Amino acid sequence: MHQQPQTDPGQLILIDKPLEWTSFDVVNKLRRACKFKKIGHAGTLDPLATGLLILCTGKMTKQIDQYQAQEKEYTGTLVLGKTTPSVDLETAFDGEFDVSGITPEQIQAAARQLTGEIQQIPPIYSAIRVNGERLYEKARRGETASDIKSRLVTVSNFNVLTDGFPAIDFRIVCSKGTYIRSLVRDLGLLLGNGAYLANLRRTRIGEFVVKDADSVEGFIERYRTEHFPA
Template sequence: MARRRRGLPIDGVLLLDKPQGLSSNQALQRARRLYQAQKAGHTGTLDPMATGLLPVCFGEATKFSSQLLDADKVYRARLRLGVTTTTGDAEGEVLQERPVPALDEASIEAVLARFRGEIEQLPPMYSALKHQGRPLYELAREGKTIERAVRRVTVYDVRLLALEGEEFTLEASVSKGTYIRTLAEDIGEALGCGAHLTALRRLKTGPFTAEGMLTLEALEGFEDAERQAHLLPMDVLVAHLPSLTVAADAAKRLTHGQPARLEVGALAVESTVRLYHDGAFLGLGVVAGPQEVAPKRLLSSAAAS
């Protein structure tokens, strides 16, 4: 007999403001308990030191969470000049201290300009990248260093927000896979004194911005109905994809795992599309031919209806 999953069958997306000091999974589990949700997942980790936007997916929304893994992101970061650490942030041990040269906004801006566009980064040892099935940060804590491949990332923009003594704050808009700790370290080296992160906050990921975020404390203060009202519909995760509306017969075929004849217009073969019937989101399909769409990832509730 199948074991029944505990909790409520809640579907939707929560824009959580992750607090400092919790891992992404710890924050996720606290949110899941507040909603009493059967199933939950997030769309990309934030370091425990970092705060800010962590989209949390409940229920069937987890089927589409991978759509955000490739999303561009925006961060606000505070750098401490003159000190480098083992982790590249304030949680590591001090490696080296160097004098900080006289800097003004113009000299920092001149260095930041060198980091705009496509750049190369060496992923840090204190990262979730895996080597032979183990996260690099676990190996780093054992004192091991693994050879990593340099990767190319894009810094769409990085700008100075404030300069206060030997610390300054910047905002960076970056492509997937960009390590802000590494960016901070590299900027520090370019300034001739080294640097590490003392604060990091994510302000945007894909289509989501900090404007709609809620803290765990705010969620704790809500009644159940109010908490539910703050969930976004599942299809916000795939809003960037083209959509097709299907008739009842096509919807039945698709939800039973069969391809259906559909007018796809100018969409190319292998394009992923959102599927709707009577205004209800069914899930994702893929264009299989000039007039054919095959199911790709559909909601269980759609198949049951």
């Protein structure tokens, strides 16, 4: 029977999170497959987002907060003219708007308004706890939460490419705690319109980049080969 190595100083693991997996799915998969006694992730990604997820094991879990606090970079696509309650494709469309009057210059100006230090209200479909319950649990029951507090976040870059209008490709560099879905929602509101997030990929956390990350199965195979040789 395979045994966990006797000493576990811990390690930092970079994973390219698959589409439709939760961050906890990745943690649980690695815990079971690699027999990690202690493992956690630094910074949640929504199920419909892909990209860089940092995990720490053993004694390295003490540094999770440090990694969570680092600057993050995302790329993705938002679409103007429609809305969903979750601001992504987890939920069905609930609004449609005429986009014919929106110009590239207006989109660029709206993105600039959402750059710098801004007050941001998290989306109703988020993992923030209000009165001991996660917001998405309320949202999935059809309840509203009127006491969601805004938070100060920093958006260093919000670059948009309008060639595919009404689909807008973007690159965002931002601080810990920034919700990309909130930026998408607010961009639509600034344009007197609506918007939803079509796809999202986290490409960087601090100095760590997604091109250096393993797939879930790739990491498991390599770890088992190194630590549990046949």
